[in-house]
Amino acid sequence: MKTRNRILLLLFLLCCAALPNLPLHAAPHPGVLRFDFGSGPAPEGWTRVIPTNLYSRERGFGFETSTPITSIDRQSEDLLSRDFCTSDRPFFFSVALPEGNYRIRITMGDPAGSSTNTVKAELRRLMLHSAVTRPGESLVRTIIVNVRQPRIRDGREVRLKERERTSEWHAWDEKLTLEFNGARPCIAALEIEPANDLPTLFLLGDSTVCDQPLEPWNSWGQMLPVFFKPTIAVANHAESGETLRSSLGAGRLDKVLSLMKPGDYLLIQFGHNDMKDRADNALAVYKENLALFITRTREKGGHPVLVTSMERKAGVTEPTLAGYPNAVREVAVQLNVPLVDLNAMSRTLYRALGDQLDAAFQDGTHHNNYGSFLLAKCVIQGLKDANLPLAQHVVDEWTPFRPENPDPLDHFDIPSSPEYTEQRPLGD
Numbered sequence: 474m475k476t477r478n479r480i481l482l483l484l485f486l487l488c489c490a491a492l493p494n495l496p497l498h499a500a501p502h503p504g505v506l507r508f509d510f511g512s513g514p515a516p517e518g519w520t521r522v523i524p525t526n527l528y529s530r531e532r533g534f535g536f537e538t539s540t541p542i543t544s545i546d547r548q549s550e551d552l553l554s555r556d557f558c559t560s561d562r563p564f565f566f567s568v569a570l571p572e573g574n575y576r577i578r579i580t581m582g583d584p585a586g587s588s589t590n591t592v593k594a595e596l597r598r599l600m601l602h603s604a605v606t607r608p609g610e611s612l613v614r615t616i617i618v619n620v621r622q623p624r625i626r627d628g629r630e631v632r633l634k635e636r637e638r639t640s641e642w643h644a645w646d647e648k649l650t651l652e653f654n655g656a657r658p659c660i661a662a663l664e665i666e667p668a669n670d671l672p673t674l675f676l677l678g679d680s681t682v683c684d685q686p687l688e689p690w691n692s693w694g695q696m697l698p699v700f701f702k703p704t705i706a707v708a709n710h711a712e713s714g715e716t717l718r719s720s721l722g723a724g725r726l727d728k729v730l731s732l733m734k735p736g737d738y739l740l741i742q743f744g745h746n747d748m749k750d751r752a753d754n755a756l757a758v759y760k761e762n763l764a765l766f767i768t769r770t771r772e773k774g775g776h777p778v779l780v781t782s783m784e785r786k787a788g789v790t791e792p793t794l795a796g797y798p799n800a801v802r803e804v805a806v807q808l809n810v811p812l813v814d815l816n817a818m819s820r821t822l823y824r825a826l827g828d829q830l831d832a833a834f835q836d837g838t839h840h841n842n843y844g845s846f847l848l849a850k851c852v853i854q855g856l857k858d859a860n861l862p863l864a865q866h867v868v869d870e871w872t873p874f875r876p877e878n879p880d881p882l883d884h885f886d887i888p889s890s891p892e893y894t895e896q897r898p899l900g901d
Contacts, residue, residue: 505666506568508534511556513546519662522566524558528648533569537650540564540891545659547584554611555584557661563654563891566663570649572622572732573669574706577651578615580662582606588659593652594618596644596684597691597890598709599699603655611661616698617668619708620649625724626731632723634712640894641686654888673706674863675729675775677720677766678742680713680839680898681783687894689835691842693783693815696849705866708732714899716747717762726766735774738863740852741766742815744782744797745838746900756796763804778811778861779804783819783848786837789830792820813855815848822847822876832882839898843885850874 509515510522520534524542528535536542542564546556558564579601581590586608592601600616623630623645633645643650653660674697676682682694698707710729712720720726720743729739747759763779770777781798788794798816805812823830833844840848854874857864 505664508568508663508665509553509556510544510558510660510662511546512544513548513556514552516552519553522558528567530569535567536564537567538564545583549584551611553580554582554661557581557583557659559583559588559657559659560653561657563652563888564658565650565652566660567648567650568665569647570620570665571647572620573667574671574673574708575618575620575649576615576666576668576671576703577618577649578613578662578664579660580611580613581659582609582611582661583659584609584611586659587657589656590653590658590660591655591888592616593654593890594698595620595650596641596686596695597652598684598695598707599887602699602887606659615703617671617701617703617706618649618651619673619706620647621645621708621710621728621732622647623728625728627727629724629727631725631728634714634899636686636899637712641684643686644684652890654890656888668706671704671706672866673708673732673734673737674701674866675733675737675739676707676709676711676742677715677725677729677739678711678780679715679745680711680900681745682709682742683711683713683715683898684709685713685839685898687892687896688889689841689893690839690898691845692840693845693848693852696842696846697852700849700853700868700871701866702868705863711742714746715743716750717743717759717766718747721762721765726769730769730773730775733770733773733775737773737775738778739766739770739775740778740780740813742780742782744794744801745785748795748797756800759797760800760804763801764808767804767808767810776811776861776863778813778856778859778863780813780852780855781816783815783851784823786823786830786834788820789823811859811861813852813859815851815855818851818855818876819848822851822879825877825879829882836897838900842887842889843882846885846887847876847879850880851876
């Protein structure tokens with residue numbers, strides 16, 4: 474059985490290996506990977522995962538954590554749900570996979586106890602928040618995760634920053650990494666299959682959009698996936714310190730366009746770093762580059778959406794982004810592009826937070842989990858207000874969010890990831 478499962482895994486990876494050389498929408502379907510967590514017997518066709526299965530390139534899957542993980546087998550009749558892996562601290566599980574979108578079915582629960590499960594992917598992208606199971610209850614939830622690598626299909630590579638090769642490498646390595654968090658996560662099974670037929674929502678922007686790798690920093694881009702149904706993938710290609718011009722030069726737009734299918738979306742938010750350009754024609758060049766992003770996206774059959782940059786903390790009293798938000802608004806009108814006016818919404822939000830404003834920021838520009846969660850809600854509401862077809866992918870349980878009435882801090886309960894840094898994101 475064990476040998477057969479390893480052969481299936483090898484065949485899956487060999488079939489997937491050809492994907493980067495093909496258009497994603499034409500990629501062959503290599504099958505499904507099935508992992509049964511726990512020390513009990515695995516059903517036919519499933520690969521058993523026990524706490525000592527640490528990740529290695531040779532194995533192709535395993536835990537990547539120093540956290541003690543416990544395997545519990547309740548010895549019930551159902552082979553899949555009778556056993557599970559759990560811990561009182563967050564733990565990570567990785568699977569070697571090529572670039573693409575993946576549909577992941579997660580089975581959670583304990584036949585004899587309760588569980589609370591929060592799931593993040595890659596660089597702390599929030600995928601599932603506080604999925605609770607009662608004793609004896611087995612819960613299955615589906616998420617869509619995008620996996621990427623630096624190579625562009627014309628043979629070039631994205632020019633990565635040094636931090637992208639170190640602390641942010643989970644965003645670019647050739648594997649899927651899931652973080653299981655919560656008061657008591659109980660993971661019984663994973664099923665993973667390619668989902669390249671689904672539409673993709675791409676993001677390009679700066680440090681206020683990108684997937685921040687370590688606590689306490691966070692951005693609205695990495696909170697966004699939790700608000701979407703498993704009918705669309707979110708691919709966050711934003712990066713700290715970026716401008717429109719540098720994103721072009723580093724090949725980030727080219728990378729996105731090499732993956733884009735007709736009908737995909739691209740959210741574009743730049744400004745915090747662009748405004749530091751002191752050239753006399755800086756604002757005009759900014760608008761030209763913004764128009765270039767829009768034109769090239771449309772040439773690929775994609776749908777661009779412009780997002781004005783949120784204010785810095787000081788923007789609660791006086792604007793800090795000069796003429797850049799207005800420039801985005803003007804381009805949106807001139808080129809008939811949908812607009813999410815996050816700048817205006819953020820000013821309303823900050824004023825509404827009042828004495829709690831500091832609780833949303835980590836410094837004068839960058840946000841923490843609470844602040845970015847609120848901004849992500851602003852973005853989702855902006856998409857809904859614009860009546861975009863993209864909004865049909867928002868979760869059914871979504872309730873309208875008004876920045877003048879934000880969620881209070883004492884109601885916020887997304888658990889932190891285990892690794893912290895004092896290093897600030899690039900850019901202000």
